[in-house]
Amino acid sequence: xxxxxxxxxxxxxxxxxxxxxxxxxxxxxxxxxxxxxxxxxxxxxxxxxxxxxxxxxxxxxxxxxxxxxxxxxxxxxxxxxxxxxxxxxxxxxxxxxxxxxxxxxxxxxxxxx
Amino acid sequence: xxxxxxxxxxxxxxxxxxxxxxxxxxxxxxxxxxxxxxxxxxxxxxxxxxxxxxxxxxxxxxxxxxxxxxxxxxxxxxxxxxxxxxxxxxxxxxxxxxxxxxxxxxxxx
Numbered sequence: 001x002x003x004x005x006x007x008x009x010x011x012x013x014x015x016x017x018x019x020x021x022x023x024x025x026x027x028x029x030x031x032x033x034x035x036x037x038x039x040x041x042x043x044x045x046x047x048x049x050x051x052x053x054x055x056x057x058x059x060x061x062x063x064x065x066x067x068x069x070x071x072x073x074x075x076x077x078x079x080x081x082x083x084x085x086x087x088x089x090x091x092x093x094x095x096x097x098x099x100x101x102x103x104x105x106x107x108x109x110x111x112x113x
Numbered sequence: 114x115x116x117x118x119x120x121x122x123x124x125x126x127x128x129x130x131x132x133x134x135x136x137x138x139x140x141x142x143x144x145x146x147x148x149x150x151x152x153x154x155x156x157x158x159x160x161x162x163x164x165x166x167x168x169x170x171x172x173x174x175x176x177x178x179x180x181x182x183x184x185x186x187x188x189x190x191x192x193x194x195x196x197x198x199x200x201x202x203x204x205x206x207x208x209x210x211x212x213x214x215x216x217x218x219x220x221x222x
Contacts, residue, residue, distance in 0.1 A: 004156075031208065042200065042212035043157065050208060058209060090156045099145045099204045104156025 002026050004105035006091050012111045013081040021076040021108050023091030031097030032074040033058070034066065036087040037107075043090060049074055050097055081112045117201045122217040131188045133216050135201030138182050146177060146184045149200045151215070157200060161186070188218075196220045 007022045025032065033048035035058075045058030049068040063085060065077040074093075078085060089108045094100040118136040125131045137146065145164050149157040161168055163175040163184070174187040188195055198215040 033210070035212070040214075042214045045209055045211070048208055056208070059211070092156070097208045098206045099147070099162065101159040101162070102157075102210065104158070107154070107156055 004091055004093055004103050006089075006105035006108050008108060009106065010109050012113065013078075014113050015082060017081050019078055019081065021078075021089055021091075021110075023074045023076065023105060024072050025074075025091075025093040025103070026072065027093060027103065028071060029093035029095055029103075030071070031095065031100070031102075032068065032091065032093045033097075033102070034064070034074070034076045035090045035092065036060065036085075037090060038087050046076065046089075048097070078110075081110075083112045086110060086112045117203055117213050119199075119201050119213065119216045121214065122219070124219050124221060125191055126221050127192055128190050131191050131195070131218060131220075133186045133188075133199055133201075133218070134183060135186070136183050137201070137203045140181050140203055141205065144181075144203045144205050146175065146181075147202045147204050148173070148175065148186050149202065149212075151198045151200065153197075157212070160199075162204075191218075191220045193220050193222060 004025045030051045034046040035043040037043045044060050047066040049055045055066050091105040092102040094102040147162040148160045150160050151157040161173050161175045168175045176185045200215040
């Protein structure tokens with residue numbers, strides 16, 4: 001099993017550009033989520049999904065869109081990048097969410113100039 | 114969602130036992146206490162979870178008193194590779210997981 005994979009590992013954007021961060025898991029997990037982590041801070045939940053076709057907002061959803069067309073994939077779209085979105089982005093998955101152990105990907109380090 | 118409070122940082126030496134205490138005064142009946150570990154430039158990794166009393170696995174022990182308003186993660190005989198950030202989470206059956214700032218543990222030789 002590859003677990004949770006994320007691409008790209010690094011990305012530099014200019015203000016106003018859009019892009020999609022990719023996340024995939026091969027563990028047949030129903031629950032997937034996206035977090036951002038700013039320097040020296042904990043993780044903050046952006047969006048999550050409890051299954052294909054079902055998504056919901058987390059703590060900091062503004063400026064991000066998600067969709068879940070398959071169980072395996074959960075892409076995160078930045079609509080119009082801003083310097084405040086410079087962060088490390090982590091994708092995670094778990095069997096059903098809630099108290100289940102979450103498995104995290106290696107992260108995408110995004111810089112917005 | 115129950116709020117947690119834990120020390121910002123701790124220092125230790127190799128071979129020592131490290132205890133990190135987390136306060137969660139408004140924990141609810143159905144909440145579980147969960148700890149994650151995060152190394153630099155990596156995503157968090159699940160360490161241990163418990164509801165009450167004591168839970169032990171190959172990595173750590175988790176002590177939870179009867180009132181469940183606090184918990185203590187115990188790492189036996191730490192090594193340099195245990196240098197990481199440790200997060201205490203209180204999880205309900207809901208889907209929104211809240212990570213605080215965590216405790217930065219620095220293990221010295």
